Amino acid sequence: MTTAAELFDIALIVALIAPAVGQVLCMIRLVIGPTTGDRILALDTMVINALSLVVVLGIHQGVTVYFEVALLVAMLGFVSTVALARFILRGDIIE
Amino acid sequence: MTLTSVATVAAALSLLIGSIFIVIGSVGLLKFNDPMTRLHAPTKVGTLGIGMLLLASILASIAKGDPSMHELLIMAFLFVTAPVSANFIAKVCIHSRACKTPPSPPRDGTWSTLDTPDGDGTPAPQGR
Numbered sequence: 485m486t487t488a489a490e491l492f493d494i495a496l497i498v499a500l501i502a503p504a505v506g507q508v509l510c511m512i513r514l515v516i517g518p519t520t521g522d523r524i525l526a527l528d529t530m531v532i533n534a535l536s537l538v539v540v541l542g543i544h545q546g547v548t549v550y551f552e553v554a555l556l557v558a559m560l561g562f563v564s565t566v567a568l569a570r571f572i573l574r575g576d577i578i579e
Numbered sequence: 580m581t582l583t584s585v586a587t588v589a590a591a592l593s594l595l596i597g598s599i600f601i602v603i604g605s606v607g608l609l610k611f612n613d614p615m616t617r618l619h620a621p622t623k624v625g626t627l628g629i630g631m632l633l634l635a636s637i638l639a640s641i642a643k644g645d646p647s648m649h650e651l652l653i654m655a656f657l658f659v660t661a662p663v664s665a666n667f668i669a670k671v672c673i674h675s676r677a678c679k680t681p682p683s684p685p686r687d688g689t690w691s692t693l694d695t696p697d698g699d700g701t702p703a704p705q706g707r
Contacts, residue, residue, distance in 0.1 A: 488588050489587060491587070492590060492642075494591070495635075496591075498594065499597065499635075501598075503598070505605070506601050506602055506605035507605075509605040509606060509608065509609045510609075512609055519614050519677040520675055521614050521618075521668050521669075521672040521675065521677055522614055522617060524668050524671060525608065525617060525621060525668050528664055528668070529608055532601075532621070532629055532657075533625075535629060535657075536601055539632050539633060540594070540632060543636050551653075555653050555656070558660075559656070562663070565664040565668070566663070566667055569664070569668055572674065572675070
């Protein structure tokens with residue numbers, strides 16, 4: 485019982501560190517990315533990593549409100565990615 | 580082994596697998612050397628990673644005593660929208676000529692809805 489709880493605590497710490505490392509790597513790609521598609525992809529991945537940070541924080545604190553936050557972040561990330569890609573493709577978002 | 584400890588261990592394993600996949604996706608985004616190749620890493624691996632983290636959230640709520648299945652909603656939303664956004668980013672890459680463009684279609688005079696495929700260019704008879 486105690487070993488399971490200790491394993492869960494260690495896994496929680498690892499899962500809090502891993503998306504932060506991913507955010508830093510995506511930020512590097514966002515800065516050096518040669519093309520516009522790379523930058524949009526880096527922003528999309530950063531949204532997904534932020535979503536996973538919110539989910540792990542919700543597991544850590546045991547608060548249900550983080551579920552709504554995660555759903556909103558997911559929807560906002562999808563809409564912003566599609567809007568950016570569409571702006572590059574068509575020069576306009578809603579025509 | 581009670582249900583609580585089994586769910587706790589399963590949640591811990593899901594957390595570890597999900598964090599490994601998320602780091603692999605970000606490293607792949609940084610290390611690959613072609614825009615279309617870079618598209619592979621975060622869109623598939625990152626989706627699997629966030630799916631494992633949401634599964635860990637479900638398992639942790641089971642271990643805590645009040646099971647909640649709300650996370651399946653986020654999982655379904657992400658699994659549906661990730662290929663769509665990846666397709667849009669691929670179209671941006673093609674549009675900005677950042678990759679090898681697809682070959683042009685073969686030039687023949689047949690129009691699929693009006694002509695017979697092996698005809699000599701004359702339209703098919705109507706009302707068949």
